[in-house]
Amino acid sequence: MTTSDAAERHYIPPMPPRIKARKPTPVTQFLGTVRYFKVMARNPLEVWSDVFYREPVANLRFLGRDYLVTHDPAMIRHVFVTNQENYRFSYVRQAVLVPFLRDGLVVAEGETWKRARKALTPVFTPRHVKGFGGVMDQVARERADELAAKAGQTVSMTEEMLALTLDILLACLFSHDADFDAALFSRRINRLMDVSGMPHPFDLVQAPGWVPRVGRTEATRLINEMRAQVGALAAARRKRIATGETVPEDFLTLLLQAGQKEDAPLSDDEIIDNLLTFMAAGHETTARTLTWTFYVLSQTPDALARVLGEVDGVPDDANASALADHMPYTNAVVKEVMRLYPAAAQLSRQAVDADEVGGRQIAPGTEIVTSTWVLHRHESLWDNPDAFEPERFMGARGETIPRHAWLPFGLGPRVCIGASFAMQEILVVMARLLQRFTLSSVGPAPMPIMRITLQPSTPVPMRIEPR
Ligand code: HEM
Secondary structure (H helix, E strand, C coil): CCHHHHHHHCCCCCCCCCCCCCCCCCCHHHHCHHHHHHHHHHCHHHHCCHHHHCCCEEEEEECCEEEEEECCHHHHHHHHHHCHHHEECCHHHHHHHHHHHCCCCCCCCHHHHHHHHHHHHHHHCHHHHHHHHHHHHHHHHHHHHHHHCCCCCEEEHHHHHHHHHHHHHHHHHHCCCCCCCHHHHHHHHHHHHHHHCCCCCCCCCCCCCCCCCCCHHHHHHHHHHHHHHHHHHHHHHHHHHHCCCCCCCCHHHHHHHCCCCCCCCCCHHHHHHHHHHHHHHHCHHHHHHHHHHHHHHHHCHHHHHHHHHHHHCCCCCCCHHHHHHHCHHHHHHHHHHHHHCCCCCEEEEEECCCEEECCEEECCCCEEEEEHHHHCCCCCCCCCCCCCCHHHHCHHHHHCCCCCCCCCCCCHHHCCCCHHHHHHHHHHHHHHHHCCEEEEECCCCCCEEECCCEEECCCCEEEEEEC
């Protein structure tokens, strides 16, 4: 190991302070309720006192409700996989999301979810994800051309990545269909994010449905307009298919065809619900991961040099789906960034009936909470947990990672359906931008803050120079 390797092994990316505590008790017990809510408003990551990073499990009773906080892989497996039929989404989460996503896959439960998951799984087969590689590549290259005009300037990585991942997703969903005003749709999405915080699967902790939201009326109007826009496009595409016209193999076409073989096609409403669900679940999560990745690389010159070595070696005509083969270290960098900054920082469920796990009784109604932020930094599961060490995901060392210790995409039957799509997209964007530009951070270190996703506290200003 060289000296600079050793120094880099100890790079600790920014993280908020941890309150010290002796027991994993609800923080209200030593912070007081008022201070607790202040901390929650500032940054919900800070309510995890240091003891949670050492203890595997804690039963908490808080504001009249029972919680089981678990960072024990066996227990997590029980709740999210083995006995998942006994666990549903919490009332609060559903109250927030259902008005927006209706019967979309992220919120659907029971038979509705089973049917939709079955119909949508073929949409994300390796063949289809690979098929989206060309579109991802084209949009990323176009964006690189636009960024070239900003050489020497400072850009907000947050804004750039949100715009780029939105463009990629829209291109994969609707293929720049002439019947679709993508610019209008983008404006609506951006406005929706401004007024409500984009409704999202992970809007769990600080957003009870009964809290009146700033801009809720406007948010509802925007959602209705977006639904109408997608609905009109779906109807036009259906007609084109019926007349035998050749149509692009994008998400819209795939959803219109989904379930047809089994004679269980999705209804028009389900198609709209799921297209909007893919936007809600796949846009910001991917953008945040990319932003953190570029920031962390800007702080770790040795890691960046290895990544550049790989991206420069990618053949120009390489298929996007093969990038992971050309870029094994870069792939490990992304996994390590997802460990340190999981875009979806919390998984939770609510027990339906009484259950028992690991000798603990779970009463009906108990909320099970797994903070992936804590899990991914748990002292019993990771060496040097707060340090950036992509090598931990490589070779023999990668094999030693305990099962269910790394869950950026969740687990079990409700594991992220877009995981391989997202990984492919991230590698394409990294390759196309890093082949052309040096990106240097010019602002203060961004702090991770848990909002809808785990986001940086600053716009992450970076200076962009041609290489
Ligand atoms: C880095 C990017 C992404 C991250 C970190 C991420 C994370 C997650 C996680 C943790 C879950 C499980 C939530 C739970 O069990 O409560 C999930 C579910 C889901 N994700 Fe992703 N996701 C990403 C990208 C995407 C993309 C690109 C799409 C679609 C194009 C997508 C669509 C979905 C859907 C539809 C579900 C619900 C699946 C179900 O319940 O059956 N995600 N995602």
